[in-house]
Amino acid sequence: MTYGFMAGCSLSSSKPQRVGDAINYLQQFYPDLAVIQACCGRPTRMIGQEEKFQERFGNLTQMIKGAGVDELIVACQGCLRTMRDEDRFMTSSLWVKMAELGLPTQCLNKAKDSEVVFSIQDSCPTSQMTEIHEAVVYLLKQLGYGVAKSRLSGQNTLCCGMGGMCGVSNPNLSHDVAQQRVQSFKTDYIVTYCASCAFAMGVGGGKAWHLLDLIFGDVVQLGDTPTPSALGNPVKAWANRYQTKRVIQKS
Amino acid sequence: MQYSKKTTDLAAEIVTQCTACGRCMKDCLFLQNNCETPKAFFEKVVQGQEIESVVPYSCLLCGHCQFVCPQKLQLDAAFLSMRQDLMAQQKQLPLKALKGVLFHQKFSTSALFTTVKKSGDKK
Incomplete structure (x- = not known):
């Protein structure tokens, strides 16, 4: 069983350090954890562009399958809902996973x-x-x-x-x-x-x-x-998102 | 505005089933600001009356209305379907502000901001 983790756009844009913390935590249980930074395309669906959404979600599905992930652990509820509505791969909520695995002793x-x-x-x-x-x-x-x-x-x-x-x-x-x-x-x-x-x-x-x-x-x-x-600060948010990508690549 | 069959079907279901009990209105500012009751609002949709684009685009699509509705009516699905019709039928974006979403989505799915660390890839 191979696990993957995806933080989602808003968390990646606001808290690169916490994405790193979540990865470190999960790696203690799943040393071969795959990590994906991508967008599920939910905003595309929500503004009414369903076809474009299907194309974007298809690309994400390929990314996840290409990374060899059997079950994707997801920190974003928007992503999780979209993925469960589409039902193309197994998902779990980071919060449920943490409750099951237990918090670090400290x-x-x-x-x-x-x-x-x-x-x-x-x-x-x-x-x-x-x-x-x-x-x-x-x-x-x-x-x-x-x-x-x-x-x-x-x-x-x-x-x-x-x-x-x-x-x-x-x-x-x-x-x-x-x-x-x-x-x-x-x-x-x-x-x-x-x-x-x-x-x-x-x-x-x-x-x-x-x-x-x-x-x-x-x-x-x-x-x-x-x-x-x-x-609230688009420049900072995009810079954070890029930094999160670096955090993932170094994890 | 000519709505799709999907939209008019969803709207007709709400018009037929809504009892105007007000449970969905109680805590939703969007509904409070935009309709007397969902039944009255979707009657306008069924009749093809002109509705400002900003109205369907203001629903938060949170699904609270469906949870509290005794009939489990899907107001969010109806508003989303109206958005799909607006997107499909208009040459321009239904709202200028949506340009920001297009831009945001393009960047969010671009190679610059995405990455895959495969299972077992070392640092």
Whole structure:
């Protein structure tokens, strides 16, 4: 069984270092891990160019099969949903995989002295994949963080504001949705497992961390603020994406 | 605007089945801003009435409406199908802003920003 890993566009564009951390982690369990940096083409599909999408997804499928991957571990919920809709190769969610494999020992309970309680912004493309919601709560508890319940979570989650290309086609609505989403949470501290959601929560005036930052980064304490997302800065985002490619090639 | 059979079928299903219960409207700013009820909105689509392109392109396609709908109606699929019709039938892009998505997708799938490290490839 050969495993592959794909981070997805938004994570590669915002956090090259965390992509590297995820690869290092997975390599401990799968030393022959293949790594793919590519785009699933979901935005192409979402703007209504289905034929072009099929061409792009076909290219991705060839890349994955050409790399000898039997099962692709995916960090992006948009990619995962697209891949499962298309159903041409086996996939798993990075978060479910991490819950199954277990966090590195040094991460366990590391936040036990932090009083931060997180609300979870569940990604909308995987709103019906409940095993992901359970895995994320489990991982947060393993880290030692408190988790607040929210009416609009799990299967009942709402979009962060960036879904469906709304951020491009209707930025005003996208902003209002992001703000509404931030205000719907009972705590000021938000955790997401999608880099676009993390960006959107910032746009909506919230304080949001990506789950990989909680796992591989410093413990979040009351009063801390997250680093602003690079997704708001196109030059930085493309530079990051190129840097992620280098990280993968050196991994 | 002449919608495809797929779009009109999806729209007709919503018009027939929607009970205007309001569950999908409760938490969705997009629906709140653009329709009285999905039933009323998709009646306009079935009738081929002119609808601004920005409307179908503003749906977040998150599927929350379908999850809370007692009839499990696929509003997101209907809005996506409207987008496909707009793309296919117009010579220009339905919205200027979509140029950015074309550019973004071209670069995202280009050799410059993609790479494959095959299983077992060493550093």
